[in-house]
Amino acid sequence: MMVFDGRRPLIPDIATMAGVSTATVDRVLNRRSGVREATLRRVLEAAVHIGYMDKEELSKRLGPRFAKVVFLLPRGTNPYLTGLNTRVRELADLSPGPVKVRSHFIESFNPDALAQALRRYGKSADTVVFMAIDHPQVRQAIDELVMAGKRIITIISDLPSSNRHLYLGIDNFAAGRTAAQIMGRFCHVTSGKLALIAASRAYRAHMEREMGFLALTEASFPYLSVIGPHEGHDNRDENYQNTCRLLQAHPDIVGIYNVGGASDGIGRALRESRRDADICFIGHGLTPDTRSMLLDGTMDAVITQSPDLIYSRAIAAATGEQTDVAPVAMEIYFSENLPAAHHVM
CATH class of the missing domain: 3.40.50.2300 (Response regulator)
Incomplete structure (x- = not known):
């Protein structure tokens, strides 16, 4: 059993009781951030135990804080x-x-x-x-x-x-598989190409969506080949230019899946080429622009999260x-x- 003399307890006494450094005790007592919740509680309870503060002060310290x-x-x-x-x-x-x-x-x-x-x-x-x-x-x-x-x-x-x-x-892998399932069902063709447009592979979410899309397309719709991904960095102008090049180079594209954002650039390219009615277009994020494209038929489906x-x-x-x-x-x-x-x- 630990015994303290009759003097007022000091920070080293609290540190000894709580099994932490004096610097940690100082942070707790002065309400500075960077201390784990369990450690904070242990220090404050030690301070009460040795008489540095009373239980009312403990309740205030452990109560709601911003x-x-x-x-x-x-x-x-x-x-x-x-x-x-x-x-x-x-x-x-x-x-x-x-x-x-x-x-x-x-x-x-x-x-x-x-x-x-x-x-x-x-x-x-x-x-x-x-x-x-x-x-x-x-x-x-x-x-x-x-x-x-x-x-x-x-x-x-x-x-x-x-x-x-x-x-x-x-679940981004499931989202990619879902996009492939919808697109495969919507594309009533015996052969054709699906284009993948991404923001950047720096985002794991986009890689997982891509992998899910590729896996289900290969397993369930082998007559559809996938080209890309072409990175557009979530920029509407880059997405527009990428889509224009894809449409020109591949007249047999039947579907486009945008795993990232800024789908309005892709929609613009589809409308200008007058291919918006022929190509299944699926993207992510329900926003004013994707809402408008769903209503006018440029997009077929949008996957989003609240x-x-x-x-x-x-x-x-x-x-x-x-x-x-x-x-x-x-x-x-x-x-x-x-x-x-x-x-x-």
């Missing part, structure tokens, strides 16, 4: 990500409870920029929510933040080889109320089952 959450999203012309950022900011103003939410755009497809942003914004945040790029620099930044007691959540595109706590998004659900589950995970690791529900829309327009970003 959880600082930061969202990091890629900058670019991807309407879904732009809309997600807007929706995050709208929902942040409505979030009940002790949560402070901020969102920032960062340079797209740049692992160094993402790693720097993780370290920069992770210093003052309790939880960082972001779309991961599969790169060693990003994994290192994640692992550093986790070691510092931060909660790391990936959305839309995962990085499972890191120490991130949670992934929130659809930004509201991603946000609510991220906040629940940040505040310790959500530990569910099940994928976010995949939503598929055609022209006939579109939700009300105000539900679209």
Whole structure:
């Protein structure tokens, strides 16, 4: 049994009782971030046990506190990500409870920029929510933040080889297989080509969608050959130019699957070539532009994931109320089952 003298307990006494360093005790007592929840509780309980603070103060310290959450999203012309950022900011103003939410755009497809942003914004945040790029620099930044007691959540595109706590998004391999199933059923031909257009293979989500699409097409529709992927970096102008070249070089294209965003560039090329009625076009992200293309027949189907659900589950995970690791529900829309327009970003 540990015995202390009659003097007022000091930080070293708390450190000894809790089995941590004096620096950790100092961080806890001065309410600085970077301490794991279990360690924080152990230090505070040790402080009560030796008489440094009373139980009322302990209750205050362990009670609700503001959880600082930061969202990091890629900058670019991807309407879904732009809309997600807007929706995050709208929902942040409505979030009940002790949560402070901020969102920032960062340079797209740049692992160094993402790693720097993780370290920069992770210093003052309790939880960082972001779309991961599969790169060693990003994994290192994640692992550093986790070691510092931060909660790391990936959305839309995962990085499972890191120490991130949670992934929130659809099953992207299943999404690619679903796109192939729909396209194979819609293309009433005995032979033809399917074109794959991607943003960048830096995103694991796009690689998984591509792999799922290729696997099911080969198994179920062997008479359809796949060309690509052609990277458009979620840029409508690049997607437009890629599609124009594909249509000119391959007159036997019967389907296009865009695994990324900025589908409006592809739609423009299809309409200008007057091939929009002949080619099955499937993409991701229900946004104002994809909604319009579903209604006018340029697109046949859109696979999406609810930004509201991603946000609510991220906040629940940040505040310790959500530990569910099940994928976010995949939503598929055609022209006939579109939700009300105000539900679209």
